Amino acid sequence: MNPSVLILGSTGSIGYAVTKHLLRQQYRVTILVRNSAKAKALFGQAANLTIVDGDAQDADLLKTLAHNNDFVFHGVNYPYHQWFGNMDVVTQKLIDAVGPETTIVFPGNIYSFGLMKTPIREDSQPAPCSRKGALRLAIEQQLEQAAQAGTCRVINVRLPDFWGPNVMNDGVRPIFENALTGKAIPWLYNADIPHQTVYTPDAAAIIGRLMTYAMERHPALSAPYTVWNYGGHTFESMRSLFTQLTGITRKPLTMKVYSKLFVSIMGLFIPVLREVKEMGYLYENTVLLDDSRIRSLFPDFTETPLTEALTQTLSWFASHKELPFTPEPQAATVR
Numbered sequence: 001m002n003p004s005v006l007i008l009g010s011t012g013s014i015g016y017a018v019t020k021h022l023l024r025q026q027y028r029v030t031i032l033v034r035n036s037a038k039a040k041a042l043f044g045q046a047a048n049l050t051i052v053d054g055d056a057q058d059a060d061l062l063k064t065l066a067h068n069n070d071f072v073f074h075g076v077n078y079p080y081h082q083w084f085g086n087m088d089v090v091t092q093k094l095i096d097a098v099g100p101e102t103t104i105v106f107p108g109n110i111y112s113f114g115l116m117k118t119p120i121r122e123d124s125q126p127a128p129c130s131r132k133g134a135l136r137l138a139i140e141q142q143l144e145q146a147a148q149a150g151t152c153r154v155i156n157v158r159l160p161d162f163w164g165p166n167v168m169n170d171g172v173r174p175i176f177e178n179a180l181t182g183k184a185i186p187w188l189y190n191a192d193i194p195h196q197t198v199y200t201p202d203a204a205a206i207i208g209r210l211m212t213y214a215m216e217r218h219p220a221l222s223a224p225y226t227v228w229n230y231g232g233h234t235f236e237s238m239r240s241l242f243t244q245l246t247g248i249t250r251k252p253l254t255m256k257v258y259s260k261l262f263v264s265i266m267g268l269f270i271p272v273l274r275e276v277k278e279m280g281y282l283y284e285n286t287v288l289l290d291d292s293r294i295r296s297l298f299p300d301f302t303e304t305p306l307t308e309a310l311t312q313t314l315s316w317f318a319s320h321k322e323l324p325f326t327p328e329p330q331a332a333t334v335r
Contacts, residue, residue, distance in 0.1 A: 004069045004070050005073060006031075006065050007022075007075065008073065011166075013162060014162060015073065016166040018208075023043070027048065028050075032062075034053070034054070036053050039051050056090050057086075057093065062093055066098045067098075069098075069102055070102065071214075072094060072097075074107075079272055080271075091143065095152060099152070100152060101153075103152065104146075105157065108158040110158065110289060111132055111133035111136040112137035112140065113128070114129035114130070114133055114281075121229070129281065131278065148225060153225070154226070155210050155228070159203055160196040160289055161195070161198070162199070162200050162232070163197055163198075165312065165313055166320075176314055179242070179251060180314060180323045185245075185254070185255050187256075187257050188257070189258070191242070192237045193285070195234070195235055195237065196235075197241075199304055201304060202230075206228075229290060229293065229294060233306065244306065245314075248311055314327070
């Protein structure tokens, strides 16, 4: 029988890509959503998809849904200013809901390593330099302790920034919408240093492969808690990425790089920007994941060609925002 998975955060950035990927792989997928109409619009009708209305903070509902699943994908996210008291709490509720044979798949990030000067390995020592970094570290420790205690199994897949279809956060959405309309593309602090990003369908493919290996009891996934880095593309600068992006939309490249002073002032009025301020070091410096371990595990894996990935993301935004876009024929190949 095909594996079963409960997906939390399926209508969000990475959860959307993982849901689409696992549906194509014929997983039996249940998604817990607060807006079933939105979920139906995103995923349509699939024979192996069950949509449940509810909130991941509902411990009883979570326990009912998580029971006997092979996997639970923990893609729950909140706006930055709502992380504390939500992200840690929902993680504990999920740990309490699953059984020892269930594997929690967690999309981690780089926040717990602060301003790491060398590429982050799976065994690098955490050194958070922000409140949110300390919280992310605490959440990883929650999951690791639960796995080591035999409460569940955990696969932690650490990712850098990501972009792709349905990545609607305020750092990514305006980039693609403005590239389509010819408006200035926004970025923070410095657009001329190397920056690592992941295309969400590529991250989903990596996560799907790890889940397959876990089902097959592959030796690389034999420990109750495993960590894997996936870094995707490292661009020489975000300006170089934006140049490629506007080349596809055939619009002139214009950019608006916001200063630290702007973020500080606007943070007085906008809670999310106030939280962005402490993460500014990620825009002033290059922080990289070393993903050589996972590339060794999957030597045949290759990223979606960049032009194709950018085109598919632009096409998604154009379709969902009713913006004009006609892809070049050679760039419109479906993966």
